Amino acid sequence: MNPEKARAICGKEIAAELDVALDAWVLARQENCVHHWMLPSPNGATCIGKCKLCGKEQTFRNSELKVDRPHWRKSRPKPTTK
Numbered sequence: 888m889n890p891e892k893a894r895a896i897c898g899k900e901i902a903a904e905l906d907v908a909l910d911a912w913v914l915a916r917q918e919n920c921v922h923h924w925m926l927p928s929p930n931g932a933t934c935i936g937k938c939k940l941c942g943k944e945q946t947f948r949n950s951e952l953k954v955d956r957p958h959w960r961k962s963r964p965k966p967t968t969k
Contacts, residue, residue, distance in 0.1 A: 920943065922943065924937070924939075924947075933949060
């Protein structure tokens with residue numbers, strides 16, 4: 888086997904090992920990440936968010952609730968005076 892072919896084969900083996908190591912590193916980072924989700928503007932029932940830190944993707948449901956008035960404006964019973 889000539890040296891160039893040997894280097895090419897070793898290079899592929901090293902690249903394959905690096906790919907495996909990189910996949911393991913990404914998986915470990917995703918498992919230990921305190922995610923910072925970046926979500927697109929709502930469009931449809933769901934959206935796909937991506938973690939700004941590790942790149943993990945997750946599907947999120949968009950809110951479909953119709954609220955007549957915001958919860959912070961609910962009227963409270965007036966206190967009774969005696």
